[in-house]
Amino acid sequence: MIHKRRDKPIGLRMLELLSKRMSIDSKTMQQYVSLKKGYEGELFFDTFINELKEECIILNDLLLEVNHTVFQIDSLLITQEKIQLYEVKNFGGDFYYEEDKLFTRNQREIVNPLHQVGRSNSLFSQLLIKLQIKMPIEAFVVFVNPDFTLYQAPIGKPIIFPGQLKRHMSNLSNTHSRLTNYHKNIAEQLVERHIAEPLYPHVPHYDYQLLRKGITCQKCDSFSITVERKYCSCNLCNHKELVSLAVLRSVEEFTTLFPKEKITTNIxxxxxxxxxxxxxxxxxxxxxxxxxxxxxxxxYK
Ligand SMILES: [Zn+2]
Structure with a gap:
């Protein structure tokens, strides 16, 4: 049972729209690509966790606070006996592990997700104590990308590698779990404490006048669109869409970027x-x- 859905982060959606309507510096572009990749990894992980057969509650994308410290949980799973936290990583390529640190193949150190998940685990335990909830916690780093390799990976750490993901889920599916109001109450308390996405740190400053105007292709994002009677057709990929739907799609783009502006015919x-x-x-x-x-x-509203 999914108790809290995963929505596309608004910051990511804004970057997606801005990247086609204005020029974006390479640093922002990198952040956009990495946010997008992270989100895709989470969606991929969802396809596994949503298949669980036993009774459980899934809470996606929680942003919580305890003792003035904010922390994020990509996926949280409540089963009869315990609560599991998952930090999902969509890294692709070769990495190596050395002295508790994680490096890319060309020796660039990256944040060790084991530290991240350790931090979430400890903050989450503090939160449970505060809420007077007694449940064991397990926290994992899940590497979902089949193209990921970690040399010198440590044994006995809470890591799930791409090749172990299916097994991990089928072990869960084979563990009997019945939920009661106690579990539902935990889920409700956590969702209540969820903080909405606070700010969009990666979104650059933008201005209506400077954004490129026009309907873009639903399929390939091209601006090369011709309106022929009822349809918009893309001159690049030939995709056709009803003009009425294309306009509504553009209104959604406009309101995402300018949530305070009124929708008028002129604009x-x-x-x-x-x-x-x-x-x-x-x-x-x-x-x-x-x-x-x-x-x-x-x-219009
Ligand atoms: Zn197209």
Whole structure:
């Protein structure tokens, strides 16, 4: 049972949109690529954990605080006997382990996820004590990328390698688990304490005027789109989409980037750029949003 869904982090969604509408410096681009990769790894891990057969509660992407320290848990699993925490890593390529440190093949040290998971484990234990919950905790680092190799990997550490993931899950599936209100109550308390994504540290400053306008292809993100009657068609990949849907998709992009701006026919007409007829835009907005105000003060919610 999934008790807390995993949503695409808003910071990642914003970077995704900005990267196609403005030029982004290479450092931000790197952060975007690594956030995206991390998120994809988590989704991949979800496909395994969602298959569990025994009774359990899954809480995804928790941001918690205890004693003024914030920590994040990628996936948390509550079963009858214990709570399991997973730190999911989508590293690809060759790495090596030496003196409790993790290095890439070309000797660049990266944050050791075992330290990360140790920290989460300790902070989470403190939180359980505070909430007067008595449950054993187990915390793991899961490397999900089949292309990942770790030389000199230590034995006896809480690591799940790509080749062990299936076995780990089938062991869980074979462990009898029945949940009671006690477990549900734990889940509810944790979700209640979840902090919404606080800030978007990687998102650069942006300005409406400087963003590239236009509907982009749903499939390949190209701006090379032609409107032909009911359809938008991509000149690069030939993908076709109903203009009405493409406009709505663009409205979602606009509101993600400018959540405080009102949706008006004028602004969406300017944002979509390629739909020449303003009336058409207002027709789509009218049939999908609630109209507020009159005449030139009309906006949509
Ligand atoms: Zn395309």
């Amino acid at each position: 969406i007409h300017d944002w979509c750029k390629i739909v020449t007829c303003k009336k058409r835009i207002s027709r789509y907005l009218e049939s999908n949003f609630q109209k507020e105000g009159v005449r030139q003060w009309t906006f």
